[in-house]
Amino acid sequence: MSAVRKRMERRAVVVVAALVLVTAALAVLSIGTGEYPMSFGDVLATLAGQGSKFDYLVVTEQRLPRVLVAIVVGIALALSGAVFQTLSRNPLGSPDIIGFTAGSATGGVATIIVFGAGTVTVAFGAIVGGLLTAVLVTALCGRRGLRSDRLVLVGVGIGTVLIGISAYLLTRATAESAAQAVTWQVGNLAGRDWRYLVPIVVAVALLAPVVFAYAKPLRMLEMGDDVAIGIGVDVDRMRRLLFVLAVALVAVAVATAGPIPFVALAAPQIAKRLTRRPGPNLLTAALLGAALVVASDYLGQRLLESSLLPVGVVTSALGGAYLAWFLVLGRRTKRQTLARA
DSSP states (O other), X not given: OXXXXXXXXXXXXXXXXXXXHHHXXXXXXXXXXXXXXXXXXXXXXXXXXOSOHHXXXXXXXXXXXXXXXXXXXXXXXXXXXXHHHHHHTOTTOSTTTSSXXXXXXHHHHHHHHHHOSOXXXXXXXXXXXXXXXXXXXXXXXXXXXXXXXXXXXXXXXXXXXXXXXXXXXXXXXXXXXXHHHHHHHHOOOTTOOHHHHHHHHHHHHHHHHHHHXXXXXXXHHHHOHHHHHHTTOOHHHHHHHHHHHHHHHHHHHHHHHOOXXXXXXXXXXXXXXXXXXXXXXXXXXXXXXXXXXXXXXXXXXXXXXXXXXXXXXXXXXXXXXXXXXXXXXXXXXXXXXXXXX
16 A cells, blocks of 8 residues: 555656646746747746846736736636535536636626726625625535535526526626626636736635645545544534635636636546546646646637637637546446446
């Protein structure tokens, strides 16, 4: 057992190192993409302070903040997805599926239509929308709802209602407000500068370490409540705390970049398959989330010559392919299990 565990640990270290390198490479490629293209070496030289003044302005004022926002948003979404999937013990129990992303998106849309598309007001509306959705889902789940599949079922229902509310709000908006809301609702990193980066960095810097600090109890919860209680974990308190942290992470991510689907759903599951380790694999999932958002934003800028694709459109397409693969893999596993039986 110790030899197997050591191999798993070594594999996890290799995966983490590879994800760091991949994310860094994708970040440099993304910084070099745009109307003023820059080579990989030029970007590195500019970041090292050896580029021209114009290169420095392009990199630091326009492109670097966008890439950093993508990284932090990906980390927040992936951590939120890992916590929700662990609490629900369901690979589909991500904020995309169970309504929390939709709650933040509805709050942002309502704020745009009522107050306009100000950066602070939209962020505030998205955070409030996510928190109110969490309160509603918790109330409908009941005292023991967070300990069962009821969390997923109630969340899916609430999310469907919220999507309908967003659609209704768009029909009542002016043409200008509706256009702004739709652009934001797709999930977009265009125009994200240092004003967007600082708040989400502060929020994630406060929330993520707490999630990592409770990685061991979270792993015990994934093994079942009886096991967790047996080793002294206060299951109800831990679930409530982690639930609040996960909701806050997805709310600040949506407040910064709009609702970006697929990342919270897929990053934790892909991380498990890469490391082949049980548990939420928080660090690997976080790095994978960052890589997915940066890669999707890069593809959105390169796929079409005539126009730029918002990052949410790219992640939606990747999410559809992932779900199809997930269903095929599930059927294949089920067939193999039946054949062995």
